Amino acid sequence: MASLLGFRIEAIVVTGQMELTTEEIVDAVGLDATRSLVFLDANVARGQLLALPLVESASVRKFYPDRVEIAVTERKPFAVWQQEGSFSVISADGTSIDSARDGRFSHLPLVVGEGADAAAGEFLPVLAKFPGVAKKTYGAVRIGDRRWNLRLTNGFDVKLPDEGVEAALAKLDGLIRDGKIMSRDLVSIDLRDKKRTLVRLTPEAAKTAREAMAKAKKAGGQT
Known part of the structure; x- marks a missing residue:
């Protein structure tokens, strides 16, 4: 009517x-x-x-x-979240707003794992403060829903701490700028302990390092 x-x-x-x-x-x-x-x-x-x-x-x-x-x-597309083989576009508050069906969102940061969607809004702006690190980062992996690992573009992992993430990223930024850690001889770098940096070499590089140390030790013993 x-x-x-x-x-x-x-x-x-x-x-x-x-x-x-x-x-x-x-x-x-x-x-x-x-x-x-x-x-x-x-x-x-x-x-x-x-x-x-x-x-x-x-x-x-x-x-x-x-x-x-x-x-x-x-909501603005903020990152791509990978979880159990599926890819979703998320907003800064972690809401899934679309599926990553094509290359439209390939420019967005990639976060991986359970809890990465909810935690990305806090972490990615901190990472963005270090463009040199962000440029070398392929994706950020959430570990135990409490901290992050970075997978760099050369394939090795950087283990970040639960707390003091910005300080760890600043250290990583310096190492990248100095050209000290982008070697293919590395498997991972551990920044969880702020007092020391632990580096893991590939098996081949570790063998070479051991042989060099043994050779140096032997040469030192002959003097």
Whole structure:
């Protein structure tokens, strides 16, 4: 009856969307040309929009006799989260907002493991303070939901501490700038102990180091 009285929805204005299409937003609210403005509950419609993972905030306003205005703010893609073989795009608060189906999000940092989604929002801004480290980082792996390992682009791992992460990253940044740790002879570097840095060599490099030490020791004994 309301539509017969001139309250049929004739105009739908949608603003603020970036990744979502207008059609996806309209469909989420269930609007169409047969819907009456009188019977549209703006609060319910807003709740339907907030149920979309990409939507951070939304408003729905009715303007009689025939117009609806919808405004949305989308969550911004922040990182790609890998968990048990699946890849999801997450926002800074850890919400999964999309699947990483193609290369659109390949520029985003990669975080891996249980709890990495929730912890990324705190960790990645700290990592970003050290562009030299971030550039050399392939991905950040969450360990026991309490600390991080970095997998560098040359394939070896950096073990970061539970606390004092920024200081450890500063040390790592210095080592990278000095060209001391990007050698392929390394397997991992352990920065969990702030008093010392532990380095693990590849088996081949370790063998070479042992032979060199034995040779030096032997030469020293002959003098």
